[in-house]
Amino acid sequence: MSFRRTSRNVVLGAAAWVVAGATVLAVAGQTIQVTPLAREGRVMVSFHLSDGFPVDVTDAIHSGLTTTFAYDVEIKRSAAFWFDRTVAAATVSASVKYDTLTRTFSVSRSYDGRMDRADSTENEDVVHDFLTRFDRLPLFSSAGLEPSVEYYLRVRAQTTPHTSWALWSLWDRHDVAGVAKFTYIP
C-alpha cells in the first residue's frame, strides 16, 4: 500500500483499505505445487512454492531481516454439510538470515517447532531451494487414514515479516495455498 494512497484512503475510510489490500494480494501471484505420497506407513509430502521470491521478499532477505517461510500442511477430508475435517496437521518453517558483510545466507528448517537442519551458503539459488522446495517430508503417519478414502492435502504458506498489509489478512493471513487430492491406499 503506497503512502500517498494511504493518505487518500484515510479520507475515504476503511473500505478503501480493503480495496488496497486486495490489490496487494493480487500482485503476489504465487502458487504451491503439492504432491502427497503414502508409503511405509507414512504420508510423504512434497511441495514447492513457485515465485516465492517477489521483490519485497528478496528485499527483505537482502536487508538482513530474518525471513521465515511458514507452511501449514494439513490433511483434510471433505464434508458435505459442514467444515472439512482436519485429519492431521503440521507446520514446516524455513528461515534465512543474510549477512550483508560476509554475503552469507544462514538458513534453517524446523518441523512443528523442532529444528531439523541449519546451514550457511553464499549461493542464493541454494537458499531459494532451501526455502521453497521440500521433498518427501515424512510429516504424517498414515495410521489415522481410512483406506480408499479421498483426502486432500492443503499447504498454505506465509512469509514473515509481512512487508505489506491488507485488511482482510486479519481473517486469513496466509499468502498462498496449494491443494492436492489423494486416495489413501495402504
Place this chain on the structure above:
Amino acid sequence: MSTVREFQPRPKLPPRAPAPLPAPERRPFRDNPRLILAGIALLLVSLAVIIRVSDRTTQLNPDFLSEVVLYALSIVDVTMLLALGFVLARNVIKLVVERRRGLPFSRFRLKLVAALLGLTIVPSVLVLLAGSELIRQTTTRWFSQPVSDVLTSANAIAGTFYRDREDAVAGQASRLSAGVPAQALLSGDLDALKASVSGPVMDGRVGMVEIYRLQPAEGGKMDVVPVVALQSPSLPSGHLRASSDRLAAKIAAGSRDTRAHEPLDGGGELVRAGVVTRDGSGKPIGIVIASDFLSGDLAQHARRIAEAYEDYSQLRVLKGPLEGVYLSLFVMMTLMILVSATWLGLYLAKRITRPVGMLAAGAREIGAGHLDHRIEPETRDEFGSLVEAFNAMAGELATSQRRLERTRIEMERKNSELDERRRYIETVLERIATGVVSIGPDGRISTINAAAVRLLDVDPGIVGAPAEQLLGREDLLPLGALVRSVTAGSAKPAAQEIALAREGREIHLAAAATALQGDAGAHEGTVLVFDDVTPLVRTQRIAAWRDVARRLAHEIKNPLTPIQLCAERLGRHFGGAPEPTRALVEECTTTIVGEVESLKTLVDEFAQFARMPAPRAVPCNLNAVLTDTLALYNGLFSQIQMDRRFAPALPPVRLDVEQIRRVVINLVDNAIEAMGGLQAGPRPGGELPRITIETQHDAGNAVARVVISDNGPGVPPADREKLFMPYYSTKGRGSGLGLAIVRRIVAEHGGSIEVGDNVPQGSRFVIELPC
C-alpha cells in the same frame, strides 16, 4: 329547631409503616463520576501507550511489528470504527425516532451531538491528513538517496575488505595446500607436514593452519580427520576447532562454500578458508584450512557498518508496516477523539436534557395533581440546585394542597351543615301554617312559603317579582300598607289583624311586618309574617255566642214561665167574660202561650248549645256508625236517591257515636230540606235528587274523611262562612244553631268541617276526623 352538629375531630390514622427501602439502583456509567474519571484515566493511559509504542516502533522486532502491533492496531481501529458507526447509527436512529414521536429535547440532543461531531470531525480529519502526510514525508526523508548511497557504499567497502581478507586467506590456503606432501599426509608424517606449512605461520602471513586427511567412509562419503594444527604465537586464543572441523566437513562434502568467519570472545574474528589437497592423480586426500585474524576494531567497525546498513535496509523494507502502524495510530487517535466527542455529546445532551426532562416530567406530574412526586437529584451542580428547588416547591405545594384540602373539607362540612339548616328552615317554613314572605332591598319578593301562597292565593312562581305586584292587589292592600309602614323607615315591627275575602269566605290574618337591617343599619329587606287566625276568631265568636246563649237562656227563660202562667191565668179569669171579651182574651192568651212555648224551645236550644257536653270518644267503625245512622232514612224519602260509598279499609276512629250521628243527621236533613224534602223533584239537568255519603282515608294526613254531597241548589259562597255561625239560617226559620253545633262537635273531636260546591251542582260538606 337547630341541628348544629358538634365538630368531630378527624380520626387518627394508624402510624404509617415505614416503607421498605428500595434496592439501591446501580448508577449508570454516565452518572458515575468515578467511572468517568477512570475512563478518562484509561484513555490517557491508552494514549501514553500509543505514544510509547509509536516512539519505539523502529526498535520493535519486525515480526512483532508487522504481525502483532500492526494487526492489533488494525483490529482496534476496525473495532472502534464499528463501535463509532454503531453508536452513531443507534443514536441517530434513536434521535430521529424520538423526534418523530415528539419527545422533548430530541431536537436539542440531535443538534448538540451534531455540533460536537461537526466541531471534532473536521479538525480530527484534518489532523489525520496532515499527520499522514507528515509521516509520509518523514519516512521519505529516512530513505533519502544520499543516506542510501553512503550506507550502501560503506557496506560495500566493508564487504570488499572482508572479501579481500578472505581472498588473501584463501590464497594462502591454496599455496599451503600445494606445498603439503601427499605422502606425508597419507602416512601421517606430522613433522613433514608441519615443516611444509610452518614458514608462513611463523612469519605471520597466516595466523593458523589446520590440515585434515580425508578418509573414505560408508555410503561413499568422506570423513575428515584432523592431522596437524599450527598456530602463530600472535594469534589470540579463544577460537574453536569445531569451526574449522565444520568447514572442513563442508568442503569435504563438496560444498562450494569454502570460507567461514568465527567471532572470537576477546574481540575480532577469524577468517577461514579451506582448500582441498589432492595427490598426483588429482584425487582429494586432504583439506588445508588457513585462518587469519581480523583485529577487533577493524571487525567491529565493519560489523557496525553492516548493521547500520542492515538497519537501514530493514527499515526501508518495513516501511509499509511502519507507515501502517503510524497511520493506524493516527486513525486510532482520531477515532478515539470522534468516539469521545460522540460520547461526550450524548453525555452532555443527557446531562443537560435528563434533569430538564425530569423537571418537565415532574412538572407534568405536579400538574396532574401528584404533589408527592419528587425528583431524585443526581448531581450537586446547578441542575441539582434546580431539582432541590423543584422538590421544595412541590413540598410546599403539597403542604398547601393538604391545608386547602382540610379547609375544603371543613368548608364542605360547614356548608353541608348550613345546607341542612337551610333545608330544615325551608322545610319548617314550608310546613308551618304561618305565611312568610321576604322582600329584598330591591323591593322584589325573595321567598314565599307554601302557607303564604295558600293564604294569599298567589302563584308560587311569584318569587323574584316586585312585591308591589302582590301587595298592590286589591284584596291585599292592607298587607301592602303594613309592609310600606315598616319600609318607610320604621325599625319597629308593625302588627295588624287583617281580614281578607277569599272565595267568598272571610279569613282573618294576624300579620306582622319587620324591616331587616344590616350591621350598618342599611335596609336589607322586609319580612312579612301572617297567621290564619280565622279559627281562633271563629272560636272566640262561638265562645261569645255560647255566653250570649247562656245569658239568653238564663235571662229569657226565667220570665217565660211567669208570662205563660199569667197568660193562662188571664185566660181562665176571662173564661166567664162576655163572648167577645173572652174570645179576645182567649185568642191573646193562646198567642202568648204559643209564643212563650216557642221562646222556651228557642231558649232550650240555646241552652243546649251552651251546655253541650264534651264528647266521650271511643274507637269506632265510622262506616258502621254511618250505616246505622243512614238506616233511619230508609223508606222515608223514596224520591231522593241516597248513595253510600264507604272506604273499605277505614281504620278505627275515636268519636262520640251519638254526637257524630247528630252531625250526620243534621247535614243529611239539611240536604233533604234543600232539595225539597218530600216534594223533591228532578234537578234542573234532569237528574234525580241525590245525596252521596262517602268515607275516605287520607293516610298521609292521618285523617278519615266523611263527605256528604247533594245535587241541590248549593250554598252561595257568601254564605258559606256564616253558615256555621250561631243564629244564622238560610231557611228563615229555626234557631240557626244546627250547623254551629255540627262545627262545634266536629271541632271537639279534633276535626274540621268545610263546605264547598259539588260538581256539577249542589253543596259538599267535608268532615275530617283524626284517625
